[in-house]
Amino acid sequence: MGSLSRMRVLVAVPGNLRTVPMSRFVPDAFAALGHEARAVDYSLSWLEKLKSRADPAKAVEKRMLRAIEDARPDFFLTLYGANISGGVLEHLRGRGITTANWWLNDPFQFERAARILPGYDFAFTNARFSVDAYAARGIRNVHFLPTACEPSVHRPAPDRAPTCDISFAGDWSAMREQIVGALVANGVDVRIFGPWRRKLADGSPLRARLEHGFFSPQRMAEIFAACKATLNIHTWRGRFDYGLNPRVFEAAACGVPQLVDHKRELDELFDEAERAALLVYRSDEELLQQCRRKDLAGLRSGAVAASASIRERHSYLARVRELLRVCGK
DSSP states (O other): OOOSSOOEEEEEEOTTOTTOTHHHHHHHHHHHTTOEEEEEEOSOOHHHHHHTSSOHHHHHHHHHHHHHHHHOOSEEEEESOTTOOHHHHHHHHHTTOEEEEEEOSTTTTHHHHHHHGGGSSEEEESOTTHHHHHHHTTOOOEEEOOOOBOTTTSSOOOOOOOOEEEEEESOOOHHHHHHHHHHHHTTOOEEEEESOGGGSOTTOTTGGGEEESOOOHHHHHHHHHTEEEEEEOOTTTTTOSOOOOHHHHHHHHTTOOEEEEOOTHHHHHSOHHHHTTEEEESSHHHHHHHHTOTTTGGGHHHHHHHHHHHHHHSBHHHHHHHHHHHTTO
């Protein structure tokens, strides 16, 4: 059902980030609610870098101002908003246009966000316990809004021929390589999907387990359908025990048992039936024990049953509806 008042919405997204599918999902959610939604890319193109070496940020600012003139929005939302200048926000303010920022990299990029978010009327964070941290800095316009799933994409797929017991789908980091490497060394059947090739040493045993390259959300659902369980390692594991990444909701919506490092929001956001598909670990030893469970394959039926509720309660449509409620729209 659409909102009572149809708005023109401009969503500024980081088009250069290939691992941010919500750049498409969020504008689509506004449209599904009955609004006229447009997306504009605020990342710096190679041509702008070439032509504007002295001040490339000005090139982005000009492009954003043109997009505002073309769209004539009633509401402006940006994801991250790294390249949204003060001049753009001042222009929007002068036109009486409500502005919002959905920051998705808390808590590990809190300091960066603390410089960006005060310029907006409303700000949203993927980490509940970052809200208090912002308030302690005098930034009181921040609200908790976790990431989500897209039900048309993130849903159970027909079981495919098994490729592994455990999958990991995501970007490389030294910490992730260390964790996956330790699992492999302990005999766990893990397959890796993501742009890891340039980061792995020539003789790394993980090379034989890697499907290199970026993957689409559709491909990710296929990966999940061909494993007994999927491994979720937050970028900030070991540093913060709060804040959820998108994979929490995407994997849950796909109906695959998920090995996920403990975050405090999990108990709050998932009911008892939904948590049955979350195999939470707090240490490397506990992760290894979870990977060696004999009932991993048998947990899939419960994960698939729980996924319907996940897709309803934790969709981008539900998130955008809540965002607009907080903003009084």
